[in-house]
Amino acid sequence: MLLWAALLPVTDPPSASPSTEALDGIATWALQYTPRVAVVESSAVAMELGGNARLFGGRRRLVERIKTEASELGLAPPSWAPTSLAALALARAGLTNGFQQPLDQVLNALPLGTLSAARAHEPTLARLGCRTLGDVRTLPRGGLSRRFDAQLLAALDQAYGLRPDSHAWSTVPEQFDQRLELMSRVEHAPAMLFGARRLLMQLCGWLAARRCGTTAITLRWCHDVMRSKTAGDGGEITIRTAEVTRNVEHLSRLLAENLAKVTLLAPVGDLQLLADEVHALEEKAASLLPDPEQSRESLALVLERVAARLGPDRVLRPVLAADHRLEWMVHWQPAPQARPRKAVQPSPLPQPTFALPEPLKLAVKGDMPIYQGPLALLSGPHRVEGGWWHRLPDGEGGTRAQTVVRDYWVALSRHAGVLWIFQTRLSNDKTAWYLQGVFA
Structure with missing residues (x-):
C-alpha cells in the first residue's frame, strides 16, 4: 500500500508561502528515507514511503521517527494518506491520518481550499452550492470538464487515487x-x-x-x-x-x-x-549473519555462533537428498548437526523455483486442468515413481507407505506463468490434476 507523507513548513504569518530554499532543504533531508520525494505545488514536500517502511523497523516506527524529526525541523505534524494530493489536502485542513476511514469519505468532507485546483475556482463553485470536495465530485464530469479547466478534474482524480501521481522527483545535490x-x-x-x-x-x-x-x-x-x-x-x-x-x-x-x-x-x-x-562512510551490517568475505570468517563458524546464541533448533540448514520426489529433495536440519554430504546428481527434469507446502488440486474441464484459465502443457510427461521405503503413521496405530506415482508436466497459464503440475497414476480418480510448484 502506498504511504504518502505531506510536510508543511510553519510560516509566520501562517498564510505566507514558504521559500524555495526552505522547501529544498526539507526535500534534501527527506531523501535519506526514500528517493520518491517531490516539492508539491510550491508549498509542501511530499514523500512516498510504502516500499521502504521495513528498512526502518516497520511503518509505525518510521511514522514516529519522521514525526519527531519534522517537529525539530520546524514543520507541522506530517499528514499521511494513500496519495500525495490527499496528504497535502489533509495537511492544509490540519488533519494527519488519512487511513482511519476510506479515502473517499476522508476527502469528501474537506473544504475546497485544501486542493489548489479547486481553490482557483472557489467563487464559481460556491455559487453552484459546493462547499466541500465531495460536493464537487457530485457534479456531472462532463459539465465540469467544459466549464472549468482540465486541471480540476485531473487533481481530483489524483487525490482520490483514480489517476497515478505525477511529480518531478527531487535529486540529491552534489554539494551541501x-x-x-x-x-x-x-x-x-x-x-x-x-x-x-x-x-x-x-x-x-x-x-x-x-x-x-x-x-x-x-x-x-x-x-x-x-x-x-x-x-x-x-x-x-x-x-x-x-x-x-x-x-x-x-x-x-x-x-x-x-x-x-x-x-x-x-x-x-x-x-x-x-x-x-x-x-x-562504511555502513555497519544490520544482518544477524555477517558477510564471510568481510569478516574473514567461514559460514560454518558463523552459524555455530548464532546457533549457540539462539538455540540449535532455531538455526536450520537445507540438506539435499538423492530423491526425485519434490517433497523429499530437501531436508532441514539444525545447522550444527548438518554436515556436507556427497554431491547429489541434479535431476534431469525441470524443477520449479517455488514449491507449494501442499499440492493444490486443480479444476478440470474436458480432462484438462484449469488454473486461472486453461493450461497449455509445454513438456511432459516426466514420470516419477517411488517412496515405498518411506512409512508414515496412519493415525490408527499403524503405518502406511509414502508411495508417489505421478506424471509431471510443465504447463503455461496465461495469468499465472509457468507452472509445475502433475497427474496421479494408478489412482481411482484418473482425471485428478494438482499444482505443486511455480517457475520464477
Whole structure:
C-alpha cells in the first residue's frame, strides 16, 4: 500500500508561502528515507514511503521517527494518506491520518481550499452550492470538464487515487550548501544553535542519502543590515571531527562547545551551513549473519555462533537428498548437526523455483486442468515413481507407505506463468490434476 507523507513548513504569518530554499532543504533531508520525494505545488514536500517502511523497523516506527524529526525541523505534524494530493489536502485542513476511514469519505468532507485546483475556482463553485470536495465530485464530469479547466478534474482524480501521481522527483545535490533565515535576530552566539541544529539535520539527511559522512563543516552567519560599520558582514566557524560521522547529536555537541567561545559583533539574521570534507562512510551490517568475505570468517563458524546464541533448533540448514520426489529433495536440519554430504546428481527434469507446502488440486474441464484459465502443457510427461521405503503413521496405530506415482508436466497459464503440475497414476480418480510448484 502506498504511504504518502505531506510536510508543511510553519510560516509566520501562517498564510505566507514558504521559500524555495526552505522547501529544498526539507526535500534534501527527506531523501535519506526514500528517493520518491517531490516539492508539491510550491508549498509542501511530499514523500512516498510504502516500499521502504521495513528498512526502518516497520511503518509505525518510521511514522514516529519522521514525526519527531519534522517537529525539530520546524514543520507541522506530517499528514499521511494513500496519495500525495490527499496528504497535502489533509495537511492544509490540519488533519494527519488519512487511513482511519476510506479515502473517499476522508476527502469528501474537506473544504475546497485544501486542493489548489479547486481553490482557483472557489467563487464559481460556491455559487453552484459546493462547499466541500465531495460536493464537487457530485457534479456531472462532463459539465465540469467544459466549464472549468482540465486541471480540476485531473487533481481530483489524483487525490482520490483514480489517476497515478505525477511529480518531478527531487535529486540529491552534489554539494551541501544550505541557508536558514532565523525567525528573530540573535545577539548571542550560543542561541544560534537552535537554527543551526535544523541545518545539521538537513546535512545528516543529505549525507545518509549519499551514504557518506563528514570530517569538517563550516557554519557562517550574516549580521543584520542595521549594524555598525565596524561589525562587518558576518563570521564563520569550522568544526572538524576525528572520524567520519553523520551523527547529528555529536555534531550538535561539538558546535555548541565552539559557539560558547564566540562573541557576536552584531545581531545575526541568517545562517549558512556547508559540508567542507565529505567521505564515504562504511555502513555497519544490520544482518544477524555477517558477510564471510568481510569478516574473514567461514559460514560454518558463523552459524555455530548464532546457533549457540539462539538455540540449535532455531538455526536450520537445507540438506539435499538423492530423491526425485519434490517433497523429499530437501531436508532441514539444525545447522550444527548438518554436515556436507556427497554431491547429489541434479535431476534431469525441470524443477520449479517455488514449491507449494501442499499440492493444490486443480479444476478440470474436458480432462484438462484449469488454473486461472486453461493450461497449455509445454513438456511432459516426466514420470516419477517411488517412496515405498518411506512409512508414515496412519493415525490408527499403524503405518502406511509414502508411495508417489505421478506424471509431471510443465504447463503455461496465461495469468499465472509457468507452472509445475502433475497427474496421479494408478489412482481411482484418473482425471485428478494438482499444482505443486511455480517457475520464477
